Amino acid sequence: MAYKSDNSEHIQLQERLRKEYVGKSVDEVPTPAFIIDRSIFEDNCAAMIKKANEWGAQFRAHLKTHKILYGVPIAKNKIQPLQQLRNEIVPYNGIVRLLLDHPQQVRFLEEAQGEGASTRWSVFVKVNGGQNRAGVGPASEELKVLLTTILGSPAVSLHGFYAHAGNSYGSTSLSEAQSYLSSEVQMVNEAASFALESFKDELGSGHHSQPFVLSVGSTPTAHASGAEAREIFERALHGKLELHAGNYPLLDLQQQHTSLIDYARVAQHVRATVVSYYPGRGKGGEDEALIDAGAIAFSKDTGPSGSFGEVIGKPWKLLRMSQEHGILVCKDSADPSGKLEIGEAVDIIGQHACLIAAAYPWYYIVESGSKEVVDIWIPWKGW
Template sequence: MAETIKAEPVMDQLKQKQEALRARFVGKQLSEVPTPSVILDLRQVAVNCARMLEAADNLGLQWRAHIKTHKTTELTRLQVGDDLDTPVLLIVSTIIEAENITPLLKEYKSKDRAVNVLFSFPLFASAVSRLAAVSSQLGPDGLSVMIDHVDQLPYVKAIHELSGHAPRVFIKIDVNSGRAGVKTDSPEYPALIDALLAAEQEGWLVLHGVYTHAGQSYGARRLGDAMRALSDEFLHAHTAATKIREKSPDHARLVLSAGATPTATTIQSPLFLEEWDVPTGYPGGIFRPFEEVLMEKWAVWQNDGYILEVHAGVYPTLDLQQVATHARHTGLLSEQDIGISVIAEVASVYPTRGKDGTPEALINAGSLALGREPVSLDTSTYPDNTKAKPYTGWGALMPWGVLAGTEQKDSSGKILGEKFPDDFRGWQVGKISQEHGILTWVGDEGKKAPELKVGDRVRVWPNHACIMGAGFEYYLIVDSRYPEQYEDKVLDVWCRWNGW
């Protein structure tokens, strides 16, 4: 049997660290905390989580939450909700996430909620003993693993032998992203199915379903693009599952698990776009109720015994990358929905150093605080948009503190606009190095940039919250539901599980 994770000492250490951080920060204004620090707005992350749970429930879809973005117990609770009748289905990208979330899963299991955690990286040898320990604690059906090659199967068998429980297995399907997964039209796929079915007959794994991730949907730029990507994901998943059914007609129900934050977020839209007007860059065609289209497109698969599941990870915090996808109408997805920011200080200013004599400013948040992944730009998406001034930075300033009420924020309260990132006006982190972030001004000709001074504090919306979070050990929590008390005052501290 696998060695049991020594969860209690680890949790005790984490609690001690968290209590020390709470004693240090709770009650302080954001003007008093060290910089750079990462801030979560509890109001917004709670709303984003509730929207996803509600949408999945309304559409009859099974929900699986990825926790890699935030790596905290507290936000995981918001992702799965408090309905004791729904299963707690999670995804992790690192083993340390699985180990640290195990106590929470055991808590839910004690309340008779079904639990399962999927390690969402194709299985490798050094993962076996630690995943077996997780499986030992969670019991039967508690652990799922991902497979995309027959040579990974001995690792699955080893987990079974160490833990005494047969892991559930998802086959990772490549939906033309080229990152990981097996293609359903490759000669390797039927051989992999045969090997998995044989292993299932021997009793050391359960072939549970197929898993897709349309990472290319991060490049979506128009309302409707993410909806089409979701359809493509489910079509790939259904094709993959059909090939399993052909070899094993009486197989137990298979899960078709599809999702990335853009494709999962799109299920929150009230209407589904049936047609796309590619030449103009903006959607035309027919909008129909999403529930109606879902029933028409996918309910037949549910009736055939498939379980339709959606998954996503960065949706609780969102970021500039997700706003850029326009996965929901701008009334439902804008910068106002971003729940994460980095607070930084202006260390120096350069009034005329920028392009055409525009100002620049130095902040103490570089690639270690913001990540080095820019929002992907695809100007070919809008063939007629050749004169756009696109956003090309590593973060954008939110209208807070010295910028609140300035021309950076228009009368509607929005600063990014419906054509972001192909059209952007404002302060952006336009250049970046390890500790240095250089703010550059992008504005209309003749429009003066809001003044920044040495000593000012600013908050930056990051491009990609997952990568940005890796530079921090904890989040400072504020809550804009109570603007007089907690919008700029720290009310809690949540510790992250960094590492592997």
């Protein structure tokens, strides 16, 4: 949950930045800079909606990559700002929906709700899909205790069951991603079946969603969804399917390695400047170059490709980093495009767009095939 900021200040900053940079070339922006290709971004969003439609599912956008709001099981200190947010969006038919995986979280909501309150929080139960990041196991004793607490509470309304296959980022093929997706669906479906069998009377109170929403997905498994995958689960679902994902508008090297997308669909990159050059300094005699973007600009997430990032159109990889600078290494000195000049700007695709985007106070927006800045986007910062 992001902290509330002064929207008027946000708008004023955006207008100042637009006046300064819109119409200029990205060659004129200070580096390091986070660049988004709006055309590719929009195409990626449209492709994901199409996937959900093919699967016959609702779609829930995480939006954590370019940061608006992002949910984890509710913490006590987030309840008040969430209440403020709920009050703001109710007139627009907006709903704040929470994730829960422990009875104490329900107690926190009850304490904050106060006596006589009539509005219930809509909640998903977070199901542990096997990664042990968050959630309770399907058909577990922990799930039974949590459901008993939820269904007996005046503060919450059960909406459905939610799983996220974070380990699916290790997929390297469509069939592997579909296997992760199948596992997600089985987990939430088992939890829903357990709830229906164990709490039939309580669920008939009218305070809880029927049928349940079964929410599954990550960017790799969402890319693997579709009509064929849907047929596997259609026979015995205990609710309505919902697909969710977050990285899909921007994408990155980690997603490219899954083989489910190619470089042409990556909508973001970091623009950095070469500040020094070291011929033959690499362990194997490779040339190296120093850039003005390091761990803060890229994060230290790596991936199966074995680097922190790759230079677009040139045989250079970002192999070492300190806080404020990085070291590029030339992987093919025979390539005529391999030479870099001091002062030259390079465009680098990093491993994990979500962490990279979080480092930047604003994003420069361009259209495919053009260096002209057409807009400035300002992300919502914080938690």
